[in-house]
Amino acid sequence: MFEFSVAKNYLWPRRKQLSVSLIGLLSIFVISLVIWLLLLFLSITEGIEKNWLSKVTSLNAPLRILPTEEYFNSYYYQIDAISSKSDYHLKSIREKLISEVSDPYSPEDDEEIPFYWPRGEFDEQEKLKDLVKCVFNTVSEVGSEQSLSLIAEDYEVAGALMRLRQIRKGDLSSIQGDSQNFLTQATYIASISESNTALYDLLEPPSIKDLNHILYLADRINDRNMTTDRPTISIEATKLADPPLMKRVLSNLTLKKMVANSSWQLDPSLLSEGVQYEAYGRFMGNQVGCLVLPIDSNIAFHNELSKGALKKEQGRLVFTCDNITYLIQSSVPIFPDQELVLEVISGKIVMPESMNSLADCKLQVKANLQGKSIQGEIVWKDLEVSDADINQKFLEEPQYLPPWLSIVDGMVRLPEGGVVLPNNFREYNVLVGDSGYFAYGSATPTSMQEQRLPVRVAGFYDPGVMAVGARFALGDRSIARHINETSQNTALDPLLSNGIQVWFRDLKKTPLIAKELNAKLEEKGLSSYWKVVPFYNYEFAKDLMNQFQSDRYLFMLIGVIILFVACSNIISLLLLLVNDKKHEIGILLSLGAKKRSMAIIFGLCGMTMGLVSCIVGSASAFFTLLNIDTLVHILNMLEGQQAFNAVFYGTSLPNALSKSSFIFILVTTPIVSMLAGLIPAFKACRLKPSAILRSDQ
8 A cells, every 4th residue: 555655646746746747648648649549440440350251251151061072073963964863964952952862863764873983972771871961960960069050051153144234214305315225244143042141231222213213114114025135125104014013112112202303294283272372484375385383482584484473263273474364274284493302191102903104103292382381192203202111121921022132031032033233233323123134155966055044133232342242143043053054164163153051140159160060070971072161261251361360460569569669658757757756765765665665666657657548548549439430521521532442441430449459458558557667666776765865965
């Protein structure tokens, strides 16, 4: 307690020790600044790494079990090629898993087995060991032993040329009208995991732009054959519309707001009885040809338009201009002067049983026109959605499955022919609803022919920073299976195109699970056929992961060095304090205080300053992380561009304080500060009381 009280007395700021107090505050400020920067950088770096790992493992699973070359050379795999029960084709892992028989070979019906084939693996009952079912059972056993929920699911990857047809609604000012473009991209097609709940966080909901595009296609384009290249586009409505697609869209929407474009004609039923509106009329002779209602009053119009007032009287519209009243016929169009936002009442859409176009739908809407409320029922024509709730998750099977990616009872559901593309395709103006095909080569007896599989964009996902991830289209496993079965020109390694993914939540247990799986496979004699690969050994991720670790260690080392330099200020402060307190030190030593006590006092002074700096710096880092988006916004304004690339850093920087970095700082800073205080402590111990007291006489 003696040492603590003396150390507290020395550190407490006093007016008579102004220089010492200022140096002490400066030292605490410098160390706090270093701790703030170090914690901020390490926390953001760790957060980016966690986000990246989450995306990698969400798409590719924490563990993969890959077939080896020995598996493809085994009797178990090759026997399907000469067996009539297997239709003389090699089976994928999925087909092997659901097959009722492990050995389809029949000596009476099939050709003789080549003598150079290896002998199959047989169990104790002399039955062919099912290598696929055995490995799935092994995963289940390891999950039970470790009390973990391990989900094993096969995956398949294929390669093809994707060609998307992009039909876009033309601008009213455009002479050409609607337009058509084609996007061609070499793409990998991977089977989407239906039970992988971690994938849900990477999926992006359809945007309002996507929704309007799908509605446009449903209302205008009859494109049942998605495998042809159309030189022209059809924009005929009514008969060419696709009512099932339209109902699939409208049944899964809750409309909130609509926008009426400049060609929209205001329905007179929306206008309130007896309310006067400012209006401008265009006359054709002595008759009103059309009316324009400004959204806001007191708007000046071209001289060709005559200003007046529009009013509904007993259900009829009358227009008064220059003290002359004109009866407005139902054939006279009434236009708003700009886009009018219509609020949809209750979000309900009235759809008739026989629906050919959106014009057959009716909406209950209300809006504000010249500060006055208008309300009524209108038909859906020349309107676009500006705000809506898009249903994407369902507890049970809906009546109409939407044409975009959905989740039904926790399972991913894709529409027929639907694929989910990386979100970088949005940069090429790809929208949900765009259709096209996958093209690949297939050999015939006389030539190589191009085969096409129809495809429709059903959604987008965030692939993270992986370059290879930006080229993967996720679709039903039947797409990849069909291409791999029939394609004769694929650049994919067969060892990597088919395998097993093992899903679980806690990534920290990946090494343990990988070790247990390897041990079990070794015990069952399957290790030569299967290779367990944890996520940190994935070929496409290993280099980037090693770079993350190297950067973290490097910056931590640099941070510690800077921390040592910052803590050296404590040496200057305590040396000054020793010189200032020499008289008191001499008196304490004369009264029997031990030199060890002097060392403890100044060591405590250094440690206390380190702790205070640690608290101040950590609190500043925590506050900064909470407001990191505001800080990034300020940096963007200062630089005049995006300071952090969204492809690498994401839409926002991580804002969680790193626990490991905080513990490291909390332990390291006081120790370094205490070590910095040892040098002045040694000097204080070497002082002789007699010499100090004589020098003060």
